[in-house]
Amino acid sequence: MSARGASARLAFVAGVVAAAPGERVLEVGCGAGVLVTELAAAVGDGRVVAVDRSARMAAAATRRNRAAVDAGRVRVLAAPLLEADLRGERFDAVAAVDVRALWTPPSPEWDVVAGLLAPGGRVVVGFSVMDDGAAGRVPAEVARLAGERGLVVTATADVSTVPFPTAAVELRPARPRVGGGAPTT
Ligand SMILES: C[S@@+](CC[C@H](N)C(=O)[O-])C[C@H]1O[C@@H](n2cnc3c(N)ncnc32)[C@H](O)[C@@H]1O
Numbered sequence: 001m002s003a004r005g006a007s008a009r010l011a012f013v014a015g016v017v018a019a020a021p022g023e024r025v026l027e028v029g030c031g032a033g034v035l036v037t038e039l040a041a042a043v044g045d046g047r048v049v050a051v052d053r054s055a056r057m058a059a060a061a062t063r064r065n066r067a068a069v070d071a072g073r074v075r076v077l078a079a080p081l082l083e084a085d086l087r088g089e090r091f092d093a094v095a096a097v098d099v100r101a102l103w104t105p106p107s108p109e110w111d112v113v114a115g116l117l118a119p120g121g122r123v124v125v126g127f128s129v130m131d132d133g134a135a136g137r138v139p140a141e142v143a144r145l146a147g148e149r150g151l152v153v154t155a156t157a158d159v160s161t162v163p164f165p166t167a168a169v170e171l172r173p174a175r176p177r178v179g180g181g182a183p184t185t
Contacts (some may be wrong), residue, residue, distance in 0.1 A: 007034060009166035012159045013097050013126035014038035016168040022046045023092040026116060028081050028109070029053075029099035033061025036076070039095070040068045047073060049089065053080040081109050090118040097126035103141040114149035114173070123151065123171045128164040139169045146171050 014035060019025050019042035030036050030050035039048045048068070052058045058078035068074040077084045081101075094113050096102055101109045102125050113123055125142050129135045135158070143153045151171040158167040 007161075008159070009126070009128065009161045009164075010035045010038060010097060012157075012161065012166050013095060013124060013168055014042065016126070016155075016157050016170060017042075017093050017095050017122075017124045019043050019046070019093055024089065024118070025049070025093045025095065026051070026086070026089075026091040028094065028096040028102075028113070030061045030076065031057050031097075033057075033064040033076065035095065035097060036061055036065050036074060037068075040065060040074050043073075045073070047075070049086065049091070050074065050076045051079060051081050051084045051086075052076070054078070081112055086116065089116070090121070091116050092118050092121050094121070094123045095126070096124075098128055099125075103127075103138050103145065105141075105145065107145045110145050110149045110151075114146070114151055117173065121172070122154070124168055125171070126166060126168040128161075129158070129167050130164050135165075135167060139167070142169050142171070147174075150174050 019039050021044040023043045023046045025039045025048050027050045030052045036050045050061055055078040058076050062069055062076045065074045127138050152174045154172045155170040
């Protein structure tokens with residue numbers, strides 16, 4: 001599906017994220033780093049930070065994106081999101097695919113994600129629709145948990161992929177922050 005060889009589901013999510021040149025993007029739970037490759041190509045001289053709690057996966061993502069890592073355009077962290085040293089960075093987009101923590105209460109990960117967004121930023125949560133109920137259940141739980149942190153669903157999309165369909169939910173702050181300061185009232 002992708003000219004760069006990403007799996008169809010991750011190429012689909014990359015399309016929903018629609019990262020633009022120069023943007024700063026965080027991927028949570030990057031696994032082997034396939035989406036990282038897509039995102040890095042899209043942001044050009046922007047930046048991608050990828051986090052995975054599995055040291056093995058983080059190492060695989062680093063290997064896969066070695067040239068971009070060496071060039072300083074991609075940084076891969078082996079840590080749970082809650083413990084990752086993100087150096088106070090803010091992101092134009094946060095992406096996560098098949099990371100159950102984002103729809104499993106109480107999901108403190110959403111506190112981190114909501115606090116990392118730059119003004120105008122968005123979050124894209126992708127997931128594999130593994131059973132009949134997931135297409136409704138996962139977005140509803142994402143909307144509820146993210147909603148508790150001031151984010152609202154702004155778009156949904158899905159695509160037929162194998163072995164499971166893939167769906168994505170885009171979220172943005174309900175009240176956009178002005179200049180990166182406190183939420184406006
Ligand atoms: C099902 S895999 C999906 C990997 C990749 N996103 C994909 O779609 O191919 C979930 C990944 O998220 C990572 N992960 C789960 N919870 C995490 C958290 N709280 N912080 C960082 N990584 C996490 C896991 O280690 C695993 O590599």
